[in-house]
Amino acid sequence: MVKPKVYVTRMIPQAGLDMVRTFCETDVWEEETPPPREVLLQKVQGIDGLLALLTDTIDAALMDAAGPQLRVISNYAVGYDNVDVAAATVRGILVTNTPGVLTDTTADFAFTLLMAAARRVVEGMDYIRAGKWLTWGPTLLLGQDIHHATLGIIGMGRIGSGMARRAQGFEMRVLYYDPYCRKEKGEEVGAECVDLDTLLAESDFVSVHVPLTPETYHMLGAEQFRKMKPSAILINTARGPIVDSDALYEALKNGEIAYAALDVTEPEPLPADHKLLTLPNIIICPHIASASVITRTKMATMAAENLIAGLKGEMPPYPVNPEVLLHPK
């Protein structure tokens, strides 16, 4: 039997790669950084399936470069803002993602960032490394309490709900804003649905959990930072461009808000000489919220299952555009 041809744009955990290799004729980009655009355009020619990462721009031009035999694009991520889903749908190409498996790991990390910022963990380490630790001090590195504080969650989906559940353990008041703001969603996790302005005005911590879409691009900018408490801490583990980086820099520099803890940035990767890195009141991590061994392995096997099912003409476990199979043209 002729195996379907697939291209995998980076080394993913072995378990997933083994599944793909068993079923497909597989070409893998083995470098640490993503394949350059011109390489990707050339590598996809004639493939039946593509296993892509959030660092790859999968647009109409790339789909056309692949050719009409391309049946499935399996994205190794829950977010799929890197894929032009509408362009895939009109071409009859299935797009899939990896929801669910990374919910708790990502919520764990969002809460880690919240705590690290509130209690100035990274500054503490820097202080010692700089040889400044001379004695115990009554006012040394004073931070903010987490327990009984108010957490505002923007986006009460799977990860936002996970964040709310974690907050319950700290007896926090939890507010949420969601475009759909379905009451029962928040009630299940002890959160109160409010409008965005109320959330910004009343929260000690604001944590972002919406997908990046044209509607959420720069959803938090200068105007929103002005509405937040000067003591507020912003956490973003969703996508960088939801927050206006320039406005965030000004807000942190001018004390409009107290601190930011980001796992995602605009741009990404963030250059080492970026102005955000000159600020003392920020923690930035290189997009690692889902990066546990177990979760990244599950994402790999899930992406492989999606890819293989799509190549077989079956409904994949996690389709983004199931209409491609349900209502074929």
Ligand code: DGY
């Ligand atoms: C995703 O899956 O969208 C995360 O950003 C990376 O795991």
